[in-house]
Amino acid sequence: MVHYKLSYFNARALGEPARLIFALFDVPYEDYRVTVEEWNELKKKTPFGQLPVLEVDGVEIGQSMAITRYLARKFGIAGKTPEDEAQADGIVDQYKDFVVAFRQFTSRTFFGEGPDVIKKVRAEVVDPAVQPYLDTIKRFLEKSKSGYLVGDSLTWADLVVADNLTSLIRHGFIEKGNEKKLAEFHEKIHSIPNIKNLNVFAISASMKHKILETVAERCFAKLKSWRDHCGGSFGETAAERRCNGKRRSVLRKRRRKSKQGGNIGISDGRFSFARHFSCQHTISTENMSDAMLPRFHSPRPTMKSRRATNDFINGELVDARRLRGRCHRVSHAQAQSRVRHLSVHSELRFRRLKYRPIDIDRARRRSPLAHLRATAPSEHQNTVEVQEMDDTARKGVEADEAVARSATHDLDGRSDAALISGSAPTSSGAESRRCRQRDILFLLKMAPKTIFITGANRGIGLGLVRHLLKVSGVETLIAGARNIDGAAELQALAKEDPRLHLLAVDVSDDESLQNSVRTVGQIVGTRGLNLLINNAGVIEPYGTASAPNRATVLRTIDVNAVSALLATQYFLPLLQKAAAHVDGDLLSPDRAAVINIGSDCSSQALNLRGSGPGNSLLAYKMSKVAMLSFARSMVADFKTLNIPVLVTTIHPGWVQTDMGGANAEITTDESVGHIVESIGKLNASHHGGLFNRQLEQMPF
Known part of the structure; x- marks a missing residue:
């Protein structure tokens, strides 16, 4: 696990944007507050004789905006495209120009200089610079029309500017009633759950x-x-x-x-x-x-x-x-x-x-x-x-201690004490405790930080998105669907949680898959892709007694099996990039893994009902057998090629979705809840296997 240590004075100022990014993605880090006495000695040891300084596994990074830009790229909020990234950098450069004047005021306030000096600096230096700076911010907000400064999603520029607006409001440079657009922007950023729960006025x-x-x-x-x-x-x-x-x-x-x-x-x-x-x-x-x-x-x-x-x-x-x-x-x-x-x-x-x-x-x-x-x-x-x-x-x-003691999970034969997830309230009933126990499991073996799910606009895919967003260790979740514009629920989730990115992808189209790989690569950056979930699938009624229809059979096999195979091949370089961050032959979803959402239909031992109910599942069964077959073959190939990527197939059960129908045995939440819990338990023993949602092995 990467160790971060951020050293800065006991103030917000230039250190706060980095703290906000850590808080946004719930990344553990050491927040070291430097005192005046320590600074005199520490100054000689810093890269540029300035604070803040970020240490990443012992490597020191200096200069506040370099630190924030590094974290933004690492956690996927630098900008979706190179153009968005350049615009965000430009806004931050404008902020830096303003801060040159603003720091003259804040530094004198911080070190307790006389009120006459502070008043003079405010009148002569800061006041003339405030309005042009605010006008620039408002122009970008009007241009984007999304509530964010750049594009339609959160970037690091939003965090930097929103934090600066907090300082301006506190020091009386902005009246919220007079700057409605800025106030709405400030409220939007600070209503993000992880930032809302963060006390920006805290001390170490x-x-x-x-x-x-x-x-x-x-x-x-x-x-x-x-x-x-x-x-x-x-x-x-x-x-x-x-x-x-x-x-x-x-x-x-x-x-x-x-x-x-x-x-x-x-x-x-x-x-x-x-x-x-x-x-x-x-x-x-x-x-x-x-x-x-x-x-x-x-x-x-x-x-x-x-x-x-x-x-x-x-x-x-x-x-x-x-x-x-x-x-x-x-x-x-x-x-x-x-x-x-x-x-x-x-x-x-x-x-x-x-x-x-x-x-x-x-x-x-x-x-x-x-x-x-x-x-x-x-x-x-x-x-x-x-x-x-x-x-x-x-x-x-x-009560909290009792919950923590009881919420243990057996991982690789070892029982670990559970962490209380930040997303669940404490001591608020049995249901919330069950939720917390489920949210805990990724924190025990570390959640996959970057995840891509196909077919995420409805059913099991949408359920996976909802449940995985509850896991605080997940830093970036990319939901792929053929028609993103029509996915209203996904759009709503993306507005609430900046970790969620939406991507239009047709898994049956090679060009669309290749474009999605490039986009996902830009989002995840050097982190790579930890987890690919091949969930996209179709059911088209076809049986032995049906009229022969080659197109129906081929289309079903193409979407359910061939597309999953090609998606895995296309995304393999990103999976290997993520796996390279961990030495050895460890296989786990927090390193690199492919999970195929399969079916008990792929089990030959369980294939006792012919074409299934209504003589309609023959093509679907063939496609799921093919999916399981390529997964088994990949396991052998990965061993030969020394590729440390876990591949497994999980049967979600007969679920009440558009595909499963209203008469299915279990609800989406019940199925997905078990799947998410099982993901946290995956290890080398599950490589290439077929398992149900509780991770019980099924016969081939």
């Missing part, structure tokens, strides 16, 4: 730890000053407590008289990390404002804390939802042990880290009901108010 785990540790240290320094001022017992020795006991007693009486309660000082050193922090200040990790500090109070141990936290940290908004939990008392020694192991969960809406392990901890981190634990340094037995997970949250986490 290391930065969270650093901030909370700094807060803890400053809190205790503040507590000591309060003790000196009003006689609190925090940090005192036994002798000091005896000497100051009387003084504290007097102060407590004064507070009760003035009806100020515990709000003017502290009597026992308690405070809360879940207080409402001020959101009116920009706070850096090195020069943290007092606005970041919690207010001190003396709550009862059982009081509920329901306060929202909205902070500006390094100029980035960290939006924390309401904390729900029970306050309890712990010693400062216990508190200090927790601050260095701070666990901030999805309840705080921090960015879900992409470099997660495959274990139960992922299920716990994804729980929507999670807890914040934070503490502070001292061995004195004074108390700190912390947030502890309540019973509801605990049940949610335990």
